[in-house]
Amino acid sequence: MLMVEKEAMTLNYVSDWGSLPNDLLDSILDHLVPISDCIRFSAVCTHWRSVASANFRRPNHLHHQQLPFLMVPKDDSKERRFLYRVINRKRLGEFELRLPRNVTYCGSSRGWLIIIDDAFEVSLFNPFSRKIIPLPPLKRLAFEKRLLKEYKRREITHEKLLKNKGRRESENERSKRPSKSYYSMLKVEDMEGQEKESESENKNPYYPISYGELSRSPDTNPDEYVLMVLYGMIGRLAFIKSGDKKWTYIDKKNCDFEYDDNEGLHYFSDIVYSKGLFFAINPEGETLSIDVRSGLIVKKLTPRDTRQPLNCRRRTYLMESPGEGKEHLLRVIRRLDKDDITKEFKIYKLVDCGGNCEWTEVESLGDVTLFLGDNHSISVLASTSVGCKPNSIYFYDDFFNYYNFYGGPFHFFVFNLENRRIAKYPILDNMQSWLMPLPIWIVPTFI
């Protein structure tokens, strides 16, 4: 009798997951790590969706736990991309970028693409929500304008050539092309207009902005983000705060130290934002900290390392090490052979020895995984990301000899620091056009 009564009682309780209280749904969301799971969560019903949207607007949302996707151009279309998840080698949804003007996608930061048009007008574009934030144009040096025109002209000529003769060219025609990357051959002028040999590291096809770094996401902090860019042909720095009417250009006069180079502040290789400050590095390992919080203070952290001769066959990356450690900056040097094949990586940690900072080589990344790219790099803790190999560097074919590159498979690679070996995996069987834009690592944001 008692049993029957109990049965009847429980039947009165009908589970109503759809209207679970907000704070419980929030707690569940806090346990969902991959953003794709969160998005599927928000597609279940309207109530869950409203809770998820609010949850993702919280500033403390753990974006750094999300693994980046590689946004790869699809075949010969400049506008179509697909997302590729390297950890399980899975090709995900395709999408059309469809922006009205002829723009270049220069990289990503916190889920936003940094784009620039022919008039050097910059915008932030979120391909997931399709939101656009227009920003003022960047100033160009006279020689940059001239060279850009020349570059466009050559690009069009080559495009026509490819169309007329088919995608595969004969060996004979190939040999007619310049063997060196176009821009590494160019003589550039410095700020005063004098011609000098470019000594920057071997770079890919010309991108007006090499790197863009956001201090915060415009999704969560629409009124307090800063965008720092490394731009132009001689790698200069400029930044803009949300709401600013124009860019602030960083120059010698902003430094709190005597800048020993009379050429000015340029030829930087990478920038990163970490713990309230921006940091910039040049190929010689000189590191600056840039504080834009009130005014502009540029400090030198490490001097030039003159022991290593400048070498085209390497690239320098500056990254934030995930976690709470004091040594939060990483310098990664990627070495290539004469055919632009990546041979090795060297990793350095910025160590503070009583006021003097120093790059100290480390043998292992421990639990850290790096995703390196020529336009954006990301670091994550492998233990919080399922399927991610610790102590490894994921990178892709972003470093090919521009004018000699035709078709052929497109790969991503994993460098394992433990055995110092590189594994190679195909993404596309055939990269159709040498004009294909570079893939970009991007961390998806929630809409």
Add this chain to the structure above:
Amino acid sequence: MAFTKKVTLKSSDGELFIIDRAVALQSRTIQYVLEDTNPVDAIIPVPAVDARTLSKVLEYCKKHLIDLNTDFEDYSKWDKDFVDAEVWMLYDLIMAADYLHIPPLIDLICDKIASMFKGQTPDKIREIFNIDNDFSKEEEEDFKKKSGWAFK
């Protein structure tokens, strides 16, 4: 001041549970009741929780009473088995844990539910948790277009 070592809880369906005060104190709701009124030998009603769920919640509270002889590993195994339950049971448990305000239990169940979502499509989640799809056709189309990549 008289200090009751035992506390009596009464479930929504009238069953009485006589438990150690220390066990009951893991529920912040009951803690507040005890601090406010200090009922000597009184019965504390728990109107939102039925006997079956309450006994399960109390089982958790007894286990998680700080026991210096049990290490962390033991807890994680025990916890995993504890939430290895039917979906309706998890619902009753999470609502009870929320009402009684037992944060570690809420956290444990949320983690379990999140693990059930992993890699599932919205359709499958709706099926498992018996939720109605209340999106309009347009809303669904729009969402698919914007976030289609997350569904593959």
